[in-house]
Amino acid sequence: MISKRQILDQFVKPGVKRGDHHPLAPRHAVYLRAYASGGARFAHLFRETWDRLPLNARRAILKLWKSNDVRSTGVLLSPDIEYASDWSGKEPGDVGYVRCGGHIIRFASRRVEKMPDDVVQDLIAHELAHVYQWASGEDMHVLDSFDIEYFADEIMDYWGFDPESIDRWGLETGVTKLVDVDKLTESQKKRLRARAKRAGRGLGLYI
């Protein structure tokens, strides 16, 4: 099996030279793969976001990415972070995406390119909050998607980011998407309405 070191030497480092891979936290072997335009800007904003996270959150996330269980998921080098216009499993409206227990992260380049810098940082923080949920042992298989999103927003809020800026941006640019309200419980609907009221809209992008 190919080792982590071999992947870094054969794929990542030549990519950094070509300019389609960007170091995010190279000391920890964290790189961004970005063939889409705007990759360098996104990498810069990712590094700034990462530096804003509390130290304990960064440590927990790095510990997850370095854990051995990653091999069982089929991810050869964790984290596998890509900035791309499309990926396998992407749904229309997806802006960010975390899968595989926090080892795979995707960002939709066409949407991100249009976002102001601070909104991009909020998006990155939101996806990192999902990774943190896995890292801190939150039972993601038991929670429904509404609760997962709600808790991720609470976490990023606690970190000092704005959980509603993406919604506001979506509203302004007309890329909102309604959630299927019938599937929610009464307490979820209540929280959804409260959040929608704050953000001034229905509910937004799939992040």
Ligand SMILES: [Zn+2]
């Ligand atoms: Zn989310």
